[in-house]
Every structure is written in structure tokens, then in C-alpha cells.
Amino acid sequence: MMIYSFIPRSVLERLSKDNRFSRSAREGLTRSIPLDDAIRKLRKQASAVTVVERSLAFNGGPGAVQTTPQDLVYDCHHGKTLPGSPVANPANAADPVAKAAFTQSADLIRFYSTVFHRNSIDGAGMSLISSIHYGTDYNNAFWNGSQMTYGDGDGHIFTNFTGSDDVIGHELTHGVTQHTLQLGYENQAGGLNEGLSDIFGSMFRQWRADQTVTQADWLIGSGILGADAKAKGYTCLRNMKNPADKTALSPQPIDMSGYQNGMDPHDSSGIPNRAFALAAIAIGGKSWEKCGQIWYQAMAGGKPSPNMKMKSFANRTRKSAASLYPGDAATAQAVDTAWKTVGL
Template identity: 40%
Template sequence: MHNGLLCIVPPYVLEAIAANGTPEQRAWAAATLSLDTEIRATREQAPSAPPQPAADVTASRRIYDADHTTSLPGTLARGEGAPAVADVCVNEAYDGFGATLDLYGQVYSRNSVDDAGLDLIGTVHYSTDFNNAMWDGDQAVFGDGDGDIFNRFTIAVDVIGHELTHAVTQYTAGLAYRNQSGALNESISDVFGSLVKQYHAAPQQTADQADWLIGAGLWTARIHGVALRSMKAPGTAYNDPVVGKDPQPATMDGYVVTRSDNGGVHLNSGIPNHAFYLAAVSFGGYAWEKAGRVWYAALTDPALSANASFLEFAQLTVQKAQALFGADGRQRVHDAWAAVGIETSQ
């Protein structure tokens, strides 16, 4: 169930900065990569306990301040029901946790990330110039960014939703964080992170109104890019001399076989991301109502293997679409996967 450290910024972005940046940029990029690796090794030795049924328990939010150390969780800065504080990062994390709980609770009747009322813990101001956000198996952690390439990581509510969705996956399918199952793990976090943003928007956004960008606002004005990833057009989110060009494929024609990034989990996630986008715009309306229900039903089905391939997950979504929305829904989801090069049986 436990997958260790799960980060929003792919290692290949940090590696590009370590190779192409200024001496200062190279130094903090290398430091972030080193810290990511250190935490990952620690967390993988400490698996989380399975959730215990507690349907009558309501999740509480607790946001802590690490004060630029790596000690977790840090000092409590805002607890459930407490008023806003002067620290914008604390308030953004608190509100982002609330937006994520709202989507899962109000749309999918899920009681927190474990469906058993688990309290949500988050830490802001982690380390110094830490250019990442992560779910470590027990809590979410947000860096402040360096202010040169990255802004603060609480600035994007979809990033918060992304990290907390890693917890949902941890407590459901437990998708192994490698190769295609790992890319599905990343994609599901992007899917529901984007749905958190669309559901939380005022006014709420339909599928054709949404930007389908993951992490918009994270790049500073110095970087030529709009986000970390694009579900609508994978491979187009950024193109910059320092951070490189977005390498995500949109279809299986561009599938990347690599040993890096746990077998390309942040790369190949562009393929199922694009399939979800196509399904959502095909259904129309609010994406969480139909495409989102299909994907959530597939994620929470015990039939979904921890080592599921793209095809296995796609086939399950087609089955769920049939059950939820009939032959029309099945066809829309089948066509979305076919458009990215994955042919499900009819």
C-alpha cells in the first residue's frame, strides 16, 4: 500500500536545472534531488498501517511550519476551524486541503483520503529553497521554491489535490510506483488534482472551460512555461533553456522506455492524462460528474491490480462507464483510450 515519497516535480526537471542553471541554481537543484532521495529511502522503510473503518469520524486539518528545517511535521500553525493566519502558505495549504476534502466528500462520498476520516497533516516552509511538494506516506510537504525558477508550492490548489490523491491511491489500489502502474499513479493524482481545481473554482469550471494544466503558477516569470504538465496537450507545458522542454508524450506512439524516473512515471503519465481529458470533453459538462466518476470507480475497484498496465486500467474504466452511463458512456471512454493508442475490447 505504501509507495514512499511521491513528488510533483519530476526528477528530470531538477536534473536539467542541475546541468543548465547558474552555479547557485545547480547547487539547490542538486540539494533538492539529494534530499528527495534521502527522504524516499527513509519512508520506504516505514510502511503505513491500513485504515480502520471509522465512518463517523470527520477529518481534521493540521498545517505545520517546518521553519526551513527538514524536521517533520514542525510547529502547528493552524488547526481545524482556526481562523486564517498571517502566513499565506499556511492558509493556502489549509484551504487546499479543504478543497480536496470537498471534492472527495461531496462528489464521491469519500470520508477523507482513507475513507475512514483520516486527519490531514501538511507542512509548509520545508527546508530552504526546496523546489518540490510531496506526499511521504503520512503527510503532505510543501517547499517555498527558490523564487528564481519556482514559486511557493502551495500556490496551486491542483498541486495540493495531486499530493493528497497519492494518499487516496495509497489506501485503495496501491498502484506500484514504477513503469505503467507508476505512471497511472501519477496520472490519477493529476486527474483528481485538476478536478479539485475545477470544482473549487468560482464559478466552477466545465470540461471545456478548464485549462487542464497541472501546476500553473509554479514557474516564475523568468521561465518560459505555463505549468508542469498539460493534460490537454502533453509535451507543451514548458520549453526553457534552464528547465528543458516538456518531454511528456500524449499517445503510445511516444511512449518512453527508460530506467530513470522509476521507469518514466512522470513522463508516460501524459498518455492516461490525455485519455482522461478526451473522455471529459467528450462527456461535456463538469468533468467530475461523469469522467471523474468513471475513473474513481475504477481506482476503488478491488479488481484493479497494484501492477496494473495502461490497458488493464483502460479496460476497467470502459466497464465502469458501461455500468454508470450505459453504451454511450462506454463508447466515449473507449474512444478516448483509442485516441491515445490503447485499444480496449468492446
């Protein structure tokens, strides 16, 4: 089982050594790094629990009644024990962070259900668990295979991680990928894995704001940047339309000429991210209406492919465009051209 952190370790390390930031801000970033190691140590335990949960779900068999997913919020009270203590009635909680975690999870369930006819992230009504106030000033959010965890951010470089819907959209889509394509986290499959999380995270954000492809800014993580990061000219974590954007905390390659095996999936994802943004913009309208349907079918409509290459995924979207929208030459062309532009 993987731990999928929203802010890549390399970004935390680089920022913690950037002397343009205050000493206290750099110390906060450094404190957020070793916690990642502690999380990894818990990985095997979490994995064992998930295996049991999944086998119980499977034993329900094909005739089992599909359940309505529950939306549960827990409070870590700045400790590191998961999931923490349950928050009663989070929809009306006095703590705005609890309320935000609840509301965004509910919206995410609604997004996958109404737009893609998917019952929660596993397709079978899996309950969503969110743990808030993890650690002290913790500069990250992560999906550990069975639940979401949010740090408060240090308030300087990053703000509270429940404050941006693309964070939860990104992280929970790792769960959808885990139950569909089952992509690995290395080489091209890893880049696709990260790319799908950005793509569906961005779509979720656009859907909540009811934006067209031209109104959307195509930025990832713009809502969690703190005042110190903004003062240094940073605008986001990644930019899907222009992955090489120098105002992104983590600029990426824009096409396959910048790809190499072994690179961080948070970097190689720039390639499939840009292909989706280009295709969606060329198709027009709202990203989830046509382009999103094509990408969703490519992700959820076929067999798992843990070592999938980017070219294979590109070809799946070409086939999906033709089968979902037969005779729609403009849409097929938009998808094909977008992938060719990034070298696929």
C-alpha cells in the same frame, strides 16, 4: 512506502544544468536535489509509523465510528524535521502559507466527500497533515505516505508550492491510490499512478474554479512557475490535453507508440492523462460530473491491482461507463474513442 515528489528529479537535474538560468537559480535547484535523497533515507521510518497507524485504524473494526477528518498544519521553520511545530488555528493564521495549506486541504476533503462520497483519502476520515516551510528555498512538495510537505520554492524557477491547488490535488490523490488500486510505481502501473494524480488534481482545480471542460486549461503546475521559468517561455510542468507541449517543463509521449518499460512514471502518465482529457472534453459539461465518476469507480470500485496495465484500466473505465450510465451511448463512445486515440 514511496515518496511522491511533485517535481520529478529529472526535471530538477535538467534545469540545474540549463545555463539560461542565473547561477543562483541553478544552485537553488541543485540544493533541492540531494534533499530528495535525505527524504528517501527517512522512508523506512515513515513506513513503520504508517503501518502502526493503519493497524490501529483496522483494529477499530467495521463497526468503528467514521470520524471527521482533521486538517492540521505544521511549520518546519526551514528545517528538515517532520512534521515541525503545530500552527495554532491555521484557518486564521497571519502566515498566508499556513492559511493556504489549511484552506486547500479543507477543500480537498470537501471535493472527495461531496463529489465522490469519499471520507478523506483513506475513505475512513484520515486526518490531513501539512508541513510548510520545509528546507530553504526547497523546490518541491511531496506526499510520504502519511503527510504532505511543501517547500517555499526559490522564487525564481518555482514559487511557493502551497500556491497551486493541482499540487495538493495531485499529491493527496497518491494517498487515495494507495488505499484503493494500490498501484506500484514502475512501468505501466507507475504511469497510471502518476496519471490518476494528475487527473484528480486537475479535476480538483477545475472544481474549485467551477470550470467547464472547455474553460479548463488542462495544465498541471502552471501556478507554481516563477518569473525566470515564465521568461524562458515555460507555461506548466505538464499539459494533459497535449502531453508533447514544448512549453511544458516535462513534455511526455501522447500515445502508446511512445511508451517503453522502465520509463519515468512522470513521462508515461501523459498517455492516461490525455485519454481522460479527450473523454471529458467529448462528454462535455464539467469533468467531475460524468467522466470523473467513471474514472473514480475504475480506481476505487474494484480490487487492488498493484501491477495493473493501462489497457486493463482503460477497460475498467469502459465497464464503469456502461454500468453508471446505461443506455448513454454518447458517453460510452467518448470513453472508448479517447482510449483508442492513445492506442488502448
